[in-house]
Amino acid sequence: MALLQIAEPGESAAPHRHRLAVGIDLGTTNSLVATVRSGLSVVLNDELGRPLLPSVVRYLADGSSAVGYEAQAQQAIDPRNTIVSVKRFMGRGIKDVAYREEMPYRFDEAPGMLRLQTVAGLKSPVEISAEILRTLRLRAESALGGSLVGAVITVPAYFDDAQRQATKDAAKLAGLPVLRLLNEPTAAAIAYGLDNGAEGVYAVYDLGGGTFDISILRLARGVFEVLATGGDSALGGDDFDQRIFCWILESAQLAPLSVEDARMLLTRAREAKEYLSFHGVAPISARLNSGETVDLRLTTETFSEITRTLLAKTLQPVKRALRDAGLTVGDIKGVVMVGGATRMPQVQRAVGDFFRQEPLNNLDPEKVVALGAAMQANLLAGNRSAGDDWLLLDVIPLSLGLETMGGLVEKIVPRNSTIPTARAQEFTTFRDGQTALAVHVVQGERELVGDCRSLARFELRGIPPLVAGAARIRVTFQVDADGLLAVSARELASGIETGVVVKPSYGLSDDEIAAMLKDSLTHVKDDAQLRALQEARVEAQRLIEAVGSALAADGDLLTVEERARIEHGLAELHKAAAGDNRRQLVVAMDDLEAETKEFAARRMDRSIRRAFAGRNISELASDLSLARSGENA
Amino acid sequence: MPAAAASRFMSGRESLELTTDFFALFALPRRFRLAAAQLDKAYVDLQAEVHPDRFAAADDSARRLAMQWSTRVNEAYQTLKKPLARARYLLHLAGHDVADENNTLMPADFLIEQLEWREAVAEARAVGDHHELEHMHHRLQRELSGRYDELGDLFDERCDFVEAADRVRRLMFIEKLLVDLDEALAACDE
Numbered sequence: 001m002a003l004l005q006i007a008e009p010g011e012s013a014a015p016h017r018h019r020l021a022v023g024i025d026l027g028t029t030n031s032l033v034a035t036v037r038s039g040l041s042v043v044l045n046d047e048l049g050r051p052l053l054p055s056v057v058r059y060l061a062d063g064s065s066a067v068g069y070e071a072q073a074q075q076a077i078d079p080r081n082t083i084v085s086v087k088r089f090m091g092r093g094i095k096d097v098a099y100r101e102e103m104p105y106r107f108d109e110a111p112g113m114l115r116l117q118t119v120a121g122l123k124s125p126v127e128i129s130a131e132i133l134r135t136l137r138l139r140a141e142s143a144l145g146g147s148l149v150g151a152v153i154t155v156p157a158y159f160d161d162a163q164r165q166a167t168k169d170a171a172k173l174a175g176l177p178v179l180r181l182l183n184e185p186t187a188a189a190i191a192y193g194l195d196n197g198a199e200g201v202y203a204v205y206d207l208g209g210g211t212f213d214i215s216i217l218r219l220a221r222g223v224f225e226v227l228a229t230g231g232d233s234a235l236g237g238d239d240f241d242q243r244i245f246c247w248i249l250e251s252a253q254l255a256p257l258s259v260e261d262a263r264m265l266l267t268r269a270r271e272a273k274e275y276l277s278f279h280g281v282a283p284i285s286a287r288l289n290s291g292e293t294v295d296l297r298l299t300t301e302t303f304s305e306i307t308r309t310l311l312a313k314t315l316q317p318v319k320r321a322l323r324d325a326g327l328t329v330g331d332i333k334g335v336v337m338v339g340g341a342t343r344m345p346q347v348q349r350a351v352g353d354f355f356r357q358e359p360l361n362n363l364d365p366e367k368v369v370a371l372g373a374a375m376q377a378n379l380l381a382g383n384r385s386a387g388d389d390w391l392l393l394d395v396i397p398l399s400l401g402l403e404t405m406g407g408l409v410e411k412i413v414p415r416n417s418t419i420p421t422a423r424a425q426e427f428t429t430f431r432d433g434q435t436a437l438a439v440h441v442v443q444g445e446r447e448l449v450g451d452c453r454s455l456a457r458f459e460l461r462g463i464p465p466l467v468a469g470a471a472r473i474r475v476t477f478q479v480d481a482d483g484l485l486a487v488s489a490r491e492l493a494s495g496i497e498t499g500v501v502v503k504p505s506y507g508l509s510d511d512e513i514a515a516m517l518k519d520s521l522t523h524v525k526d527d528a529q530l531r532a533l534q535e536a537r538v539e540a541q542r543l544i545e546a547v548g549s550a551l552a553a554d555g556d557l558l559t560v561e562e563r564a565r566i567e568h569g570l571a572e573l574h575k576a577a578a579g580d581n582r583r584q585l586v587v588a589m590d591d592l593e594a595e596t597k598e599f600a601a602r603r604m605d606r607s608i609r610r611a612f613a614g615r616n617i618s619e620l621a622s623d624l625s626l627a628r629s630g631e632n633a
Numbered sequence: 634m635p636a637a638a639a640s641r642f643m644s645g646r647e648s649l650e651l652t653t654d655f656f657a658l659f660a661l662p663r664r665f666r667l668a669a670a671q672l673d674k675a676y677v678d679l680q681a682e683v684h685p686d687r688f689a690a691a692d693d694s695a696r697r698l699a700m701q702w703s704t705r706v707n708e709a710y711q712t713l714k715k716p717l718a719r720a721r722y723l724l725h726l727a728g729h730d731v732a733d734e735n736n737t738l739m740p741a742d743f744l745i746e747q748l749e750w751r752e753a754v755a756e757a758r759a760v761g762d763h764h765e766l767e768h769m770h771h772r773l774q775r776e777l778s779g780r781y782d783e784l785g786d787l788f789d790e791r792c793d794f795v796e797a798a799d800r801v802r803r804l805m806f807i808e809k810l811l812v813d814l815d816e817a818l819a820a821c822d823e
Contacts, residue, residue, distance in 0.1 A: 391681045
């Protein structure tokens with residue numbers, strides 16, 4: 001029976017080579033890149049053997065930039081052009097940023113995503129993050145000796161659509177193909193779960209430099225299922241530094257500070273915080289440019305006292321996530337601690353008290369996210385065989401809603417829905433002959449539009465002119481596996497696809513990204529055109545391998561002519577990939593993609609059937625007839 | 634399997650607008666009473682095959698299809714997992730759609746009872762009586778489980794869709810009340 005003679009997915013007749021893929025933890029304070037080597041997930045160090053890359057970018061007058069330790073060392077000298085914690089600005093407007101009056105940066109006042117005025121010109125957080133990602137990409141390429149098939153980039157689980165999109169755009173600018181945006185606590189759960197063979201319900205408490213996440217997951221053999229997630233995308237270790245900084249100002253009775261002095265004291269505050277993880281009291285001393293001196297001693301008791309409210313702020317989302325998952329503290333088998341900020345003793349104590357158990361600290365809280373992301377990247381790149389893999393089911397952290405009459409929000413996708421997910425909604429016109437319609441999409445849990453995040457305004461155009469209320473426009477909101485929203489619309493009576501024009505509230509338009517891409521390439525050492533050609537070649541190679549293994553596994557689904565057409569397309573693509581005309585290469589890829597569309601549909605059908613394998617043929621046949629009768633109903 | 638049949642099987646499900654029989658998708662009998670463990674397993678087995686993570690390195694059309702299918706499987710699972718959604722779906726399949734906004738058919742005594750419940754919840758919430766809210770929550774859940782038992786009989790033994798539709802309308806009120814109760818409990822916690 002041909003139906004059941006099926007090769008497992010990803011398994012091709014020819015043994016495929018290991019595809020280079022990495023996991024990247026793009027952190028507020030530090031970033032890391034990791035990969036799976038000989039079955040083990042490892043962090044890739046820089047040429048001096050350092051695993052971390054400080055998430056700091058300094059712009060210079062000639063348009064170039066320094067990233068990492070080098071930039072960090074200069075931050076007190078050149079604070080205006082040295083950007084730290086840029087992650088806090090991703091997908092954010094100027095009014096969203098806390099303590100901005102204390103920051104040394106010159107913010108641009110334009111609406112939308114904020115921008116920073118630097119000596120090298122106006123910079124978007126997307127471009128600044130791209131510098132960090134590019135540095136990590138180059139580190140990985142030189143360590144692994146080749147171009148990357150792609151990367152899994154982690155984001156806080158509580159990141160909204162604008163923040164996720166900004167991260168994906170940054171990867172695009174950095175020349176990194178994104179295999180998936182993965183939630184940080186989920187990445188940690190993968191690393192923890194696989195290393196420890198953990199089963200049961202676990203909580204991941206992830207307090208990073210600038211973001212807080214809590215995720216509740218069910219771990220079973222081969223399945224990681226996120227039950228609920230929650231957090232605060234503007235709460236992290238930085239806030240603890242800020243509390244110490246304020247305490248220093250108050251205790252030392254300092255006059256208003258210059259930006260350089262403020263930056264130095266913030267650094268002292270951070271050092272004191274880290275010192276207190278291992279000692280009972282931290283000395284804080286500094287000589288300011290103003291001539292004033294600071295000589296203080298911060299005890300753990302005082303530190304706990306001044307940060308008590310921050311800890312309480314993390315426990316609110318924990319309670320809500322438990323409630324959303326329909327669980328209580330007693331159901332949690334273990335609490336995995338993630339993020340450098342969980343090293344603080346008062347954090348450990350507060351989490352332990354709340355969950356009534358010792359938190360799990362057996363993985364390096366600073367590396368676990370990157371290690372998990374690398375494992376997922378290895379899986380997504382197709383380097384693991386069937387049976388030796390796992391299924392990851394994640395959720396959308398915040399509800400998606402539409403603005404309705406009176407500034408109210410109608411929820412269309414509730415928070416904690418498993419992704420990918422979609423929801424269709426019908427709209428109608430309210431004026432005769434109306435041909436356009438505006439839809440405002442927001443994200444958040446509150447009832448008023450003003451209290452939620454504005455994501456985008458979608459304008460539907462090309463509606464056939466009819467009397468008021470006659471047109472029926474079905475708008476589909478699709479959230480993909482990256483947690484990103486896409487909108488499409490169709491007028492039902494005429495079947496006309498209506499154009500959707502997107503105005504992201506805090507995002508970049510395609511034109512802006514294209515301009516940045518062009519701009520960034522002029523400053524980067526490598527040749528722009530060569531780079532583009534290389535990227536197209538990697539893409540072509542990926543397609544050739546994908547189609548090749550599809551043919552090997554499921555070639556029997558094709559007629560002789562169909563197969564010949566696909567093989568012809570493959571040969572053309574091979575030829576184009578050997579040449580150095582990028583346009584020809586792109587055309588050949590498009591042609592092959594078009595030729596394999598129907599094949600992909602049949603393969604997917606077979607995949608679905610495979611899920612029924614193990615039951616007998618007659619059962620299968622009756623299901624199919626059932627399915628067909630359902631279709632006709 | 635013949636390719637033509639494969640594509641026909643697919644084409645009915647490619648678009649999000651088309652309805653699919655979710656029971657058939659999971660190879661489960663079209664009944665109200667279903668084994669949760671069997672549904673969970675069928676769901677995971679199916680997602681393991683169609684999830685976009687399986688196709689992250691594949692070509693564009695395969696990736697798009699995987700997203701559509703995975704979305705559909707999630708929708709099917711959510712629909713069948715929750716008893717009220719499952720009941721409404723069964724009614725829909727049988728051509729007895731429940732008119733969501735139509736509550737004029739509800740008998741007065743049922744509506745009065747609902748009003749009394751609602752007032753009691755609002756009162757307990759206003760004074761932050763966590764204990765009373767918990768107590769009401771338990772009572773309501775007991776009542777729900779009894780009503781779902783009854784619904785199982787109506788669907789699976791008696792095939793009485795008209796009566797079932799009436800019960801489902803009532804259950805929609807009660808489930809909404811449970812949501813209000815959950816919110817009140819959450820407000821008390823915070």
